[in-house]
Amino acid sequence: MLFKVEMTVNIPLDMPVETAAEIKAKEKAYSQQLQQEGKWRHIWRIAGLYSNVSIFDVKDAEELHNLLMALPLYPYMDINVDALCRHPSSIRNDDK
Amino acid sequence: MLFKVEMTVNIPLDMPVETAAEIKAKEKAYSQQLQQEGKWRHIWRIAGLYSNVSIFDVKDAEELHNLLMALPLYPYMDINVDALCRHPSSIRNDDK
Amino acid sequence: MLFKVEMTVNIPLDMPVETAAEIKAKEKAYSQQLQQEGKWRHIWRIAGLYSNVSIFDVKDAEELHNLLMALPLYPYMDINVDALCRHPSSIRNDDK
Amino acid sequence: MLFKVEMTVNIPLDMPVETAAEIKAKEKAYSQQLQQEGKWRHIWRIAGLYSNVSIFDVKDAEELHNLLMALPLYPYMDINVDALCRHPSSIRNDDK
Amino acid sequence: MLFKVEMTVNIPLDMPVETAAEIKAKEKAYSQQLQQEGKWRHIWRIAGLYSNVSIFDVKDAEELHNLLMALPLYPYMDINVDALCRHPSSIRNDDK
Amino acid sequence: MLFKVEMTVNIPLDMPVETAAEIKAKEKAYSQQLQQEGKWRHIWRIAGLYSNVSIFDVKDAEELHNLLMALPLYPYMDINVDALCRHPSSIRNDDK
Amino acid sequence: MLFKVEMTVNIPLDMPVETAAEIKAKEKAYSQQLQQEGKWRHIWRIAGLYSNVSIFDVKDAEELHNLLMALPLYPYMDINVDALCRHPSSIRNDDK
Amino acid sequence: MLFKVEMTVNIPLDMPVETAAEIKAKEKAYSQQLQQEGKWRHIWRIAGLYSNVSIFDVKDAEELHNLLMALPLYPYMDINVDALCRHPSSIRNDDK
Amino acid sequence: MLFKVEMTVNIPLDMPVETAAEIKAKEKAYSQQLQQEGKWRHIWRIAGLYSNVSIFDVKDAEELHNLLMALPLYPYMDINVDALCRHPSSIRNDDK
Amino acid sequence: MLFKVEMTVNIPLDMPVETAAEIKAKEKAYSQQLQQEGKWRHIWRIAGLYSNVSIFDVKDAEELHNLLMALPLYPYMDINVDALCRHPSSIRNDDK
Numbered sequence: 001m002l003f004k005v006e007m008t009v010n011i012p013l014d015m016p017v018e019t020a021a022e023i024k025a026k027e028k029a030y031s032q033q034l035q036q037e038g039k040w041r042h043i044w045r046i047a048g049l050y051s052n053v054s055i056f057d058v059k060d061a062e063e064l065h066n067l068l069m070a071l072p073l074y075p076y077m078d079i080n081v082d083a084l085c086r087h088p089s090s091i092r093n094d095d096k
Numbered sequence: 097m098l099f100k101v102e103m104t105v106n107i108p109l110d111m112p113v114e115t116a117a118e119i120k121a122k123e124k125a126y127s128q129q130l131q132q133e134g135k136w137r138h139i140w141r142i143a144g145l146y147s148n149v150s151i152f153d154v155k156d157a158e159e160l161h162n163l164l165m166a167l168p169l170y171p172y173m174d175i176n177v178d179a180l181c182r183h184p185s186s187i188r189n190d191d192k
Numbered sequence: 193m194l195f196k197v198e199m200t201v202n203i204p205l206d207m208p209v210e211t212a213a214e215i216k217a218k219e220k221a222y223s224q225q226l227q228q229e230g231k232w233r234h235i236w237r238i239a240g241l242y243s244n245v246s247i248f249d250v251k252d253a254e255e256l257h258n259l260l261m262a263l264p265l266y267p268y269m270d271i272n273v274d275a276l277c278r279h280p281s282s283i284r285n286d287d288k
Numbered sequence: 289m290l291f292k293v294e295m296t297v298n299i300p301l302d303m304p305v306e307t308a309a310e311i312k313a314k315e316k317a318y319s320q321q322l323q324q325e326g327k328w329r330h331i332w333r334i335a336g337l338y339s340n341v342s343i344f345d346v347k348d349a350e351e352l353h354n355l356l357m358a359l360p361l362y363p364y365m366d367i368n369v370d371a372l373c374r375h376p377s378s379i380r381n382d383d384k
Numbered sequence: 385m386l387f388k389v390e391m392t393v394n395i396p397l398d399m400p401v402e403t404a405a406e407i408k409a410k411e412k413a414y415s416q417q418l419q420q421e422g423k424w425r426h427i428w429r430i431a432g433l434y435s436n437v438s439i440f441d442v443k444d445a446e447e448l449h450n451l452l453m454a455l456p457l458y459p460y461m462d463i464n465v466d467a468l469c470r471h472p473s474s475i476r477n478d479d480k
Numbered sequence: 481m482l483f484k485v486e487m488t489v490n491i492p493l494d495m496p497v498e499t500a501a502e503i504k505a506k507e508k509a510y511s512q513q514l515q516q517e518g519k520w521r522h523i524w525r526i527a528g529l530y531s532n533v534s535i536f537d538v539k540d541a542e543e544l545h546n547l548l549m550a551l552p553l554y555p556y557m558d559i560n561v562d563a564l565c566r567h568p569s570s571i572r573n574d575d576k
Numbered sequence: 577m578l579f580k581v582e583m584t585v586n587i588p589l590d591m592p593v594e595t596a597a598e599i600k601a602k603e604k605a606y607s608q609q610l611q612q613e614g615k616w617r618h619i620w621r622i623a624g625l626y627s628n629v630s631i632f633d634v635k636d637a638e639e640l641h642n643l644l645m646a647l648p649l650y651p652y653m654d655i656n657v658d659a660l661c662r663h664p665s666s667i668r669n670d671d672k
Numbered sequence: 673m674l675f676k677v678e679m680t681v682n683i684p685l686d687m688p689v690e691t692a693a694e695i696k697a698k699e700k701a702y703s704q705q706l707q708q709e710g711k712w713r714h715i716w717r718i719a720g721l722y723s724n725v726s727i728f729d730v731k732d733a734e735e736l737h738n739l740l741m742a743l744p745l746y747p748y749m750d751i752n753v754d755a756l757c758r759h760p761s762s763i764r765n766d767d768k
Numbered sequence: 769m770l771f772k773v774e775m776t777v778n779i780p781l782d783m784p785v786e787t788a789a790e791i792k793a794k795e796k797a798y799s800q801q802l803q804q805e806g807k808w809r810h811i812w813r814i815a816g817l818y819s820n821v822s823i824f825d826v827k828d829a830e831e832l833h834n835l836l837m838a839l840p841l842y843p844y845m846d847i848n849v850d851a852l853c854r855h856p857s858s859i860r861n862d863d864k
Numbered sequence: 865m866l867f868k869v870e871m872t873v874n875i876p877l878d879m880p881v882e883t884a885a886e887i888k889a890k891e892k893a894y895s896q897q898l899q900q901e902g903k904w905r906h907i908w909r910i911a912g913l914y915s916n917v918s919i920f921d922v923k924d925a926e927e928l929h930n931l932l933m934a935l936p937l938y939p940y941m942d943i944n945v946d947a948l949c950r951h952p953s954s955i956r957n958d959d960k
Contacts, residue, residue: 001193001252002140003275004149005336012301013876013939031185042138043186044098044151047179047925048869048932048945053100055140060193060252061275061335062288068336075301081336083143083195083253083275089127090139097865097924099947101816108781109204109267143253144197144260144273156865156924157815157947164816171781177816179867179925179947194332196341205396205459223377234330235378236290236343239371239445240389240452240465245292247332275335281319282331289385289444291467293528300493348385348444349467349527356528363493369528371387371445371467386524388533397588397651415569426522427570428482428535431563431637432581432644432657437484439524467527473511474523481577481636483659485720492685540577540636541659541719548720555685561720563579563637563659578716580725589780589843607761618714619762620674620727623755623829624773624836624849629676631716659719665703666715673769673828675851677912684877732769732828733851733911740912747877753912755771755829755851770908772917799953810906811954812866812919815947821868823908851911857895858907 001057002041002084002096003064007077008051026072034067055084057096097153098137098180098192099160103173104147122168130163151180153192193249194233194276194288195256199269200243218264226259247276249288289345290329290372290384291352295365296339314360322355343372345384385441386425386468386480387448391461392435410456418451439468441480481537482521482564482576483544487557488531506552514547535564537576577633578617578660578672579640583653584627602648610643631660633672673729674713674756674768675736679749680723698744706739727756729768769825770809770852770864771832775845776819794840802835823852825864865921866905866948866960867928871941872915890936898931919948921960 011020034040042055058064064081068074086096107116130136138151154160160177164170182192203212226232234247250256256273260266278288299308322328330343346352352369356362374384395404418424426439442448448465452458470480491500514520522535538544544561548554566576587596610616618631634640640657644650662672683692706712714727730736736753740746758768779788802808810823826832832849836842854864875884898904906919922928928945932938950960 003335004140004142011939028185032187035185035187042151042188042191043183044100044180044191045183045929046100046945047181047867047929048943052183053178053180055138060277062277064275065277065333065335075299079336081275081334082149083256083273084140084149085143085252085254085257087139087141087148089124089131091128091131092138095138095140099815107267141257142273143195143257144271156949158949160947161813161815161949171779175816177814177947179928179945181924181926181929196332196334203459220377224379227377227379234343234380234383235375236292236372236383237375237449238292238465239373239387239449240463244375245370245372247330274341276332276341277335279331279333279340281316281323283320283323284330287330287332291527348469350469352467353469353525353527363491367528369467369526371448371465373444373446373449388524388526395651412569416571419569419571426535426572426575427567428484428564428575429567429641430484430657431565431579431641432655436567437562437564439522466533468524468533469527471523471525471532473508473515475512475515476522479522479524483719540661542661544659545661545717545719555683559720561659561718563640563657565636565638565641580716580718587843604761608763611761611763618727618764618767619759620676620756620767621759621833622676622849623757623771623833624847628759629754629756631714658725660716660725661719663715663717663724665700665707667704667707668714671714671716675911732853734853736851737853737909737911747875751912753851753910755832755849757828757830757833772908772910796953800955803953803955810919810956810959811951812868812948812959813951814868815949820951821946821948823906850917852908852917853911855907855909855916857892857899859896859899860906863906863908 001060003056003058003061004082004084005054005056005064005068006046006051006080007054007071007073008049009073010050010076010078012076023072030070030072039063039067097156099152099154099157100178100180101150101152101160101164102142102147102176103150103167103169104145105169106146106172106174108172119168126166126168135159135163193252195248195250195253196274196276197246197248197256197260198238198243198272199246199263199265200241201265202242202268202270204268215264222262222264231255231259289348291344291346291349292370292372293342293344293352293356294334294339294368295342295359295361296337297361298338298364298366300364311360318358318360327351327355385444387440387442387445388466388468389438389440389448389452390430390435390464391438391455391457392433393457394434394460394462396460407456414454414456423447423451481540483536483538483541484562484564485534485536485544485548486526486531486560487534487551487553488529489553490530490556490558492556503552510550510552519543519547577636579632579634579637580658580660581630581632581640581644582622582627582656583630583647583649584625585649586626586652586654588652599648606646606648615639615643673732675728675730675733676754676756677726677728677736677740678718678723678752679726679743679745680721681745682722682748682750684748695744702742702744711735711739769828771824771826771829772850772852773822773824773832773836774814774819774848775822775839775841776817777841778818778844778846780844791840798838798840807831807835865924867920867922867925868946868948869918869920869928869932870910870915870944871918871935871937872913873937874914874940874942876940887936894934894936903927903931 031040039056039058041057044053056064127136135152135154137153140149152160223232231248231250233249236245248256319328327344327346329345332341344352415424423440423442425441428437440448511520519536519538521537524533536544607616615634617633620629632640703712711728711730713729716725728736799808807824807826809825812821824832895904903920903922905921908917920928
């Protein structure tokens, strides 16, 4: 099942630079692992913002929730979730 | 260049069913042509709504504008546009 | 999978009373059929409003979308969808 | 009487992990006690968010207020309350 | 049980003056009957607007819903409902 | 003259419990004094929230402003004010 | 007592030009009469909009309400009302 | 040229009382000086709020900006600006 | 003086195509005349929308208001106005 | 490609004056360098606010994103981005 997730990151202004760098490195590794497993299908940056648009391909809402809760940056994020389904006009078979 | 476009369709309640069906058929054909040309990369339905989330891959904002203005359902749509760029964590080379 | 769906009905002021009554009767029959099939788990009225809060239990977002699109009152509704998952504090096994 | 309550938890970023864990444990115990007493009928997690959708079955608004005010996480919550009543299309007798 | 209800009336611009006058007369009679029965405790006009703030004293949300649905102006109203309970600082015994 | 005032209290999370208790005690005494003087006509709790709906009966906006500014909890409140006038359908002579 | 009133006029697109001109002429005459009586103290146009910012000086909310309800353009207006009082920094004695 | 400016002051809760008093005294002196120069034409308190509605009479937007930026309370203010022009119904010649 | 004006055009769905084309032609001629006079400095299309961002260079708010009110599409527009002033970091002398 | 970017700066109230002055000086130098390179075409102050309206002329969304992320004040800014394209009524050839 596909979900669109939009994430906006708000790092506290007083977080030490090294701490922020460490969390971001973990976030990147975690994101890339999920991408390689095919669960985090797409991730794009919204131009000018510390925000991304992502497409997740998961078994159900439970799996999505667990994946998001494990994001190292989760405590600093505003999250918006929309459940998606295949569009009748889509010509891509794997775009569900 | 990639853009995320969200479209919500509001067909007037008094539009004859045949007229609506005709416009929707034109919309579908037009969408599929743009998908085949690679300009309309993705289109997903938002569950429960007459709305879609789409990713366009175009030369610039001018091309995006012209493609959207030519949508047969454009006069009945609310449109939201965000410019995207490659995310530093993305592992898909073609996801710009 | 569970979804919370909130529906607000806006019957056009100029719809003939009989037409409205007929659509509402179809809506009620359709809703009760889905409830009997176990797909529409709960439906409550929000006090004072022509709105309901509903819980759907469906295979995936695709099935939810098709069920909602078939609602006789769908063209007159504002719809809001949230994907749900089992809450770690829940003591009801069937509340997923 | 039934109420739908939506709760979003905002734990302060600087709360010590043990303190947060302790409050959450108390919250869980309190929630499960109210569920066993039949006053907190349903609780679902909203996918991707630290939010829940709950249905309370209480004598009146006074009892609801007292139950919510006693939530260990109450000081960190945004709360939204809607009074519900039986929906004329409902087929479940106990769904009031 | 007490509820605060705010109602804003939007009479369609093309409704004949006599029709509007007739509905408003019925509304007034109905409101005064409910006030005499003690169910519609207070009604105030919001200065400058075609809106009122009302306090209802009813058995439960079901009764509130039925009273509001029977308002002759209901189809033209935006409605906002809040469940109230006695305030710990109140000195009026009958203000629940 | 009547005003509806809605107050939402946001006690800072790091305020010592005793300080908060002291301010709330002063607030309660002040509120009850104004109620006894007939200036604070009604106060109700909004169910589930640390908010109240109040009706003030004062000489003019100046007096209302001074009464509110003197609230011990004022620095922690979000305030919303609406001027009221007698509703033509009201049957209570003293409800102005 | 002073009130700030902001009015935005939405003339229906299909109102005949002469009808609109007639209503606007009545509105202007009525506004100027109230200005001469000292009840409508100030009226300014918001640049670029069919909106005004006005200051009324009336006995109470009741009088304000009656004055506004009698505006020939009232049925086409969105209205926003704020009760004002003398500012402690004001040096103009008549600005209450 | 006239501008309507609405200012809402949010003094930080932890600012020492003397500091706040000092800034407010400077603000008052500065405001009264501008009023005497005819640049700050009107200032009214919005009843119940720590907010004001002001009318400025300045040469242009540049002068307005500089006057506002010099407000001692500016760092604690939310500001809203609307450019005004003479209303065709105004009978006061000096109300531009 | 400079103003940023954002205009969104909402042509009624039932306006005859020729009427719309005629109004748009007048709008274009009028806009180009104001551009040639230097009063309408910039106009850009917002990608994907029937909206523009414009910069006007006028004597004062009065002139801006009169220019906008004379737009042939004005009755179908939502308008948003911000007064601008020279930015201290700007290196363009004519960008005021 | 052109983008309109609106930036609102929120300097934390407890930032030392010298630190703020240093960051603003870097911001100004950086902005002026980008203006000289032709990438930051316009920058205007919104009257009364610590906000600007800017027009960027960049190769694509990627370049815009990198330019904005390098703003010394970026961590303290709220940012809003709109992709622009040439308006069919524009008479300025270089306004794309």
